[in-house]
Each structure stands twice: as structure tokens, then as C-alpha cells.
Amino acid sequence: MHKHELSTPxxxxxxSRFEANLTLMARRAxxxxxxxxxxxxxxxxxxxxxxxLAGGNCAGISAATMSEALGLxxxxxxxxxxxxxxxxxxxxxxxxxxxxxxxxxxxxxDNYENALELQANAAENNIVxxxxxxxDPEMGxxxxxxxxxxxxxxxxxxLPRLCLLGIQCYAGHLQHIPSATQRRSESQRxxxxxxxxxxxxxAENAALRIFxxxxxxxxxxxxxxxxxxELQVGSYCLLDSEYAALEGERQLNFxxxxxxxSLMSSVVSNNQSGHVTVDAGLKALYYTPDSxxxxxxxxxxxxxxxxxxxxxEHGKVYYSGEKPVLNSKIELSLPHCDPSINLHEFIYVTQKxxxxxxxxxxxxxx
Amino acid sequence: MHKHELSTPxxxxxxSRFEANLTLMARRAxxxxxxxxxxxxxxxxxxxxxxxLAGGNCAGISAATMSEALGLxxxxxxxxxxxxxxxxxxxxxxxxxxxxxxxxxxxxxDNYENALELQANAAENNIVxxxxxxxDPEMGxxxxxxxxxxxxxxxxxxLPRLCLLGIQCYAGHLQHIPSATQRRSESQRxxxxxxxxxxxxxAENAALRIFxxxxxxxxxxxxxxxxxxELQVGSYCLLDSEYAALEGERQLNFxxxxxxxSLMSSVVSNNQSGHVTVDAGLKALYYTPDSxxxxxxxxxxxxxxxxxxxxxEHGKVYYSGEKPVLNSKIELSLPHCDPSINLHEFIYVTQKxxxxxxxxxxxxxx
Numbered sequence: 195m196h197k198h199e200l201s202t203p204x205x206x207x208x209x210s211r212f213e214a215n216l217t218l219m220a221r222r223a224x225x226x227x228x229x230x231x232x233x234x235x236x237x238x239x240x241x242x243x244x245x246x247l248a249g250g251n252c253a254g255i256s257a258a259t260m261s262e263a264l265g266l267x268x269x270x271x272x273x274x275x276x277x278x279x280x281x282x283x284x285x286x287x288x289x290x291x292x293x294x295x296x297x298x299x300x301x302x303x304d305n306y307e308n309a310l311e312l313q314a315n316a317a318e319n320n321i322v323x324x325x326x327x328x329x330d331p332e333m334g335x336x337x338x339x340x341x342x343x344x345x346x347x348x349x350x351x352x353l354p355r356l357c358l359l360g361i362q363c364y365a366g367h368l369q370h371i372p373s374a375t376q377r378r379s380e381s382q383r384x385x386x387x388x389x390x391x392x393x394x395x396x397a398e399n400a401a402l403r404i405f406x407x408x409x410x411x412x413x414x415x416x417x418x419x420x421x422x423x424e425l426q427v428g429s430y431c432l433l434d435s436e437y438a439a440l441e442g443e444r445q446l447n448f449x450x451x452x453x454x455x456s457l458m459s460s461v462v463s464n465n466q467s468g469h470v471t472v473d474a475g476l477k478a479l480y481y482t483p484d485s486x487x488x489x490x491x492x493x494x495x496x497x498x499x500x501x502x503x504x505x506x507e508h509g510k511v512y513y514s515g516e517k518p519v520l521n522s523k524i525e526l527s528l529p530h531c532d533p534s535i536n537l538h539e540f541i542y543v544t545q546k547x548x549x550x551x552x553x554x555x556x557x558x559x560x
Numbered sequence: 561m562h563k564h565e566l567s568t569p570x571x572x573x574x575x576s577r578f579e580a581n582l583t584l585m586a587r588r589a590x591x592x593x594x595x596x597x598x599x600x601x602x603x604x605x606x607x608x609x610x611x612x613l614a615g616g617n618c619a620g621i622s623a624a625t626m627s628e629a630l631g632l633x634x635x636x637x638x639x640x641x642x643x644x645x646x647x648x649x650x651x652x653x654x655x656x657x658x659x660x661x662x663x664x665x666x667x668x669x670d671n672y673e674n675a676l677e678l679q680a681n682a683a684e685n686n687i688v689x690x691x692x693x694x695x696d697p698e699m700g701x702x703x704x705x706x707x708x709x710x711x712x713x714x715x716x717x718x719l720p721r722l723c724l725l726g727i728q729c730y731a732g733h734l735q736h737i738p739s740a741t742q743r744r745s746e747s748q749r750x751x752x753x754x755x756x757x758x759x760x761x762x763a764e765n766a767a768l769r770i771f772x773x774x775x776x777x778x779x780x781x782x783x784x785x786x787x788x789x790e791l792q793v794g795s796y797c798l799l800d801s802e803y804a805a806l807e808g809e810r811q812l813n814f815x816x817x818x819x820x821x822s823l824m825s826s827v828v829s830n831n832q833s834g835h836v837t838v839d840a841g842l843k844a845l846y847y848t849p850d851s852x853x854x855x856x857x858x859x860x861x862x863x864x865x866x867x868x869x870x871x872x873e874h875g876k877v878y879y880s881g882e883k884p885v886l887n888s889k890i891e892l893s894l895p896h897c898d899p900s901i902n903l904h905e906f907i908y909v910t911q912k913x914x915x916x917x918x919x920x921x922x923x924x925x926x
Contacts, residue, residue, distance in 0.1 A: 463671065504701055520671060
């Protein structure tokens, strides 16, 4: 079946482009002596995670939520890092279930009260829980400050049911800085601070072996941080137009990665001149007011065409040249892949535009 | 179970407030001699649709997409109006399936080419398809212009497998005009134009019996349009903070309707002073940059508290007074209910904050 025959709105992933992205990132990390910890928050799809592992050079998979981690574990993935604190009895109970399914399921923490709760649950379940200390890269989202990290690290090390394996320092707020120079200097400044904490804690505990961080926007610069052991890159595998628009660098030119995913929509009304209405609105394509999606054909941007959100179920497509007929297929880039993929139940996999598979977006909370 | 024990992020609906909204709208429409056609696009939840029907005074239920309609039909709802054109072989095939499940499943159309395709499919399935002519309320999304409507109406009437039952004129772009006076005058101007078309078509075809339109924002004014037969109101049943902020009118004071739905989130990190981090970001609460959600407690807005999106999975909550402890529950209003409910799999139903049921958001495309 050709992708134009799919019922719209729907996501399509071109396999060769996706696999080229996996290979490229695996090779670059390996050349720098680092592992990948691809982030499933990007796609919430265990099939993609399995392909990322098969792409090689991976320490495991990252998950942003406890439910993502449990879904990954149930899909057979045995090395998982949960990159946000797991707080509350219901989530910790899921964490204990996940431990029983995995070879190594690591969780980050940033708070001693949370550490004590994890310690109590680990004792009750008669396990030793592997943890990373979450450092706050001056963003204030999660993590302990660089200043307070040594003390919290030591306190965690003293808890017998927690096994401190290292640190996490993920600077989400830097990933989309347009200037490559500024993105590099900010990322390196923060990761060097993280590296100092890592060395300090390792001096007291030789078992420390993980320094996890980085993302698609800063990966090329972060490869230069000697202490960093693994990269939590997410969007690289599919790319999106916000990342593609960033200024790249020799080592990680975004033009080397390619947009592997797009949204198919159909013209459902064409009574106007200058624009047509398609069946993809807020519920199919996440609203990113400053960067609307690009309209593409055969992976090329169509000049003179433009998309605007037109309510919950509809989009407005300004065209150039002849007016698209009813039921024409209009292909759109994803500006920010994470929340848009999260709107869908499936990703259709294509090979040269022919549909060859259908992967469920199965890591959404059920 | 108390709603604070639910695993977050999750939606909660307080039953008494929801039912009060249903009763209020049903009573107001009945007093004006109109029926309701509650719109399932708001909630994509067949349990809510069934409650709306049970609330009385309904012509049936509205659906924005073919998959919503099919879901409603499978849930046993027999009177459905599909409010957007059904275009393309796959969608028309679903429409034919829906016809076999329903007593009356009406579809709107705005294009003669689409009419011919529907006619051919209806003939093949040996049915007569009930349709409404979709009028464009000068919005340019779907619908035929007022000027061209009489001609298209006549052409559709001449197709033997289509049974023209009336018109639809839904002015989505007016629903959120802040000034009640302006909202009323614009809505009445457009619906009077619709009424003229309705009378014109009915003069030639006495079978015409439906004039469907209106929404939560203009319902009170639209009740005054004599020819209007049914109101496609959506958000009234749950209300959201964007609607609640609008200037009301005696006949439809938004303060009479009450916010029946909210989002529960949990504090997952509280290392900062002035703000904490909760587990509800872009993937749990749709991004509405101009109207962030309100933070509420016992259905009252908490003064001095403020929410900001903090990435895909997190929110930043500025607090007033004592810092919330880890795992505190922070309740948020939905600014725009449609796309936010669409992010969830379930709606938890509460009675005085105790969880008594769990309704699946089952009308999402599968």
C-alpha cells in the first residue's frame, strides 16, 4: 500500500532515513568512546527503542516517566534509565515491578526524602536499587544544585539499599539555542561542573561508572567532555524541523541527520481560493506557534506553501500554483516530535513510500 | 479512593458539577424550543455522550471525525451528525459501516464532487444517505458560501441517494470573542444569513427539518434565532477556563456553568525556592500560551499561584506561602478542554472528591 492510501491524519516513518540516523549517531558516539542511552520520551514507541538498541553502541534506553519504563520493560528491554524522579507510593510500586523485569533499571533522584522512601521500598522488596544523582544544570526543573550535590551524593551512598552508580546532568534548556557557539559554550560549562561532581564522588566510591546527559542539540559538543559516559539523545532518530533549523557544527551537522517522520493529511474542503482545509489540526499536530510545520513532498520543502492551525481538527494550507483537489495528500514536517507523536496511536513505517509496517505508540500511559 | 491517591497526571471529573451543566443547558434549550446535539469532539468519550443523551432534550450527538462517529455508533448511539465533510474512499467506507449501525447518521457536505462520491457509495450499499448542506460562516474552513449555497443545495436535492435534511452553520471563530455584545451581533448576523438559506431551500423541499449550529460561546444568543433547530454545544458540559473567562450574558452566564474537569498533578521536585516542579507538561496539558491553566483547590482559584509549561513532561508551579512538599497534589484547570482531554486515556469520575468511576476516552482514532 502506498502511504497516500493511509487513512489520515497519520504519522509515517521512512525506514531507510530512520536507520541512517541511528547508524550515524551510534558511529559518532563510538568514535568518541561514548555509549548512547536513546530517549524513548521522543517517540513512546517500544519498536523504535528496540531498533535503537539493535543499532548498536547503547548502554540501554532512557525513559522520562515510570509508565514509559514499565512499557519498555514489558517489551523486553532490560537496561533502562528513568530520567525524572520517581515520587509517590503508586510510582514507586511500579518501579519495584520494573526492577523485577529488568537486568538493570536505574532511577535518578534529587532529594533525600525521596531517597529514604526508595530505600524503604527496596528493603521491603529485598533488592538493591541502582540510582544516579540528578544534577540541576541551572535550569531549576529537577536535580540538586552543583553546590549541594556532594553532600546529597554522600548521604545516598550511605543508604545500604541504594547503589549510587553515578550522575545525570541533562540541560534541556540548552538544546534549542540557535547559535552553535553559544550552545557549545553553555553546554560545556555546565557539563564540566557535572564532571567535577562526578570526579569528587568517584574519589570516595570507585564503583561510580555512569555520567549520563546530553541531547540531540548539544551531542556533538558533549562528546568532547571526557568524563561523560553516555548520551541521552532523543530526537536524532526522527529529527524534527525545530532541530533541523538549528545551526549545526562540523561534528554534528543537522543536515547529516534527516527528517524521517512526517504527518500525512488530506484536503477535506477546497472551496476557497488561496487556501485549502486539511484534516490535521491541534489534535494531530502539536501547536508550536513560533515554528509551524513545513509542507514537504518527497522529503523536500515546497516553496510558497504554508500551514496554519485551523482549530482542533483542521489545518489551513496556503498553496502555490494549482489548487489541490479534494482528498489530495498534504505532508507536513513535525516541528517538535515528542508531543506530536504522543497524539497518535500508531506510526506507519514506509520503504520508498510503500507501507511495510505499523508500530504502536505503546508507551503512553494506560 | 480519594482523587489525591490517583496516579498522576490524570483528569478528574466531578459528577455533580458535570450533571448540573447538562441539566442547565438542556433546560435552556427546551425553554427556547430547541434541541441539543452535544458535540463529542470536546471529550471523545462515549460515556459522556451517553450521559448527555440521558440528560434529555437531545436530537443526537455530534462528531467531528468519522472515527469519532464510528466509536459513538459502536457504543450504541443511534443518532449522529458528522460535522465535517467525509472525504476519501477509506472514510466513506467507514461512513457506510456507521449507517448500518445507526438509526440516523447524518453527514455534512460542502462540495458537489464529494456529493457524487457519497451518492455512488450510497447506491452501491442500497441506502439513502441523510445529509446537511454545510454553510461557510465566512470563516473559510469548511462549507459552501452563502452565495453558492442555493445552487449546491438544489444540486444535492436532485441526487436520489442523498436525502437533504437541512443545513449546518457553525461559526467556530466567534465562540471566543471576549465581548458578549460583539459575539451576539456577529453570531446573529451569520445565523440570519443561514436562516435565509434554510427558508429558501425549504420552500422547494418541505422535508427540510434541521438547522444545526451554535456552540457554547454563542448558545444564549443563538437560541433567539427562530429557524435554528439544534445546538452543537460542546464545552458547556465540562467548561474550561477560556470559556469561563468570557463575558457572559443574562441568558448564558458562564458563572452558571461550572468547571467540572481538572487535571491532577504531583510535585516531583521541590529543590527551588519560589517554584516546584510537577509531572504535567506538554503531554498532559495542551499548550495555550495566552491562557495558562489556573491552579485550583476545592474548585476555587488559588491566589498567587501560577503554572508555566516546563517541557514535555513537566510543569513549573509558582506557589504562595509555604512550599508544597514532595508528592503534593496540584490541581489545574483546563484552558481548552478538547485538545487536553485528547492527551489522556481515561477520565476519573469523582463524587465529593472520591473516585467512583473511570471513563475511557475511547473515541480517539485507533
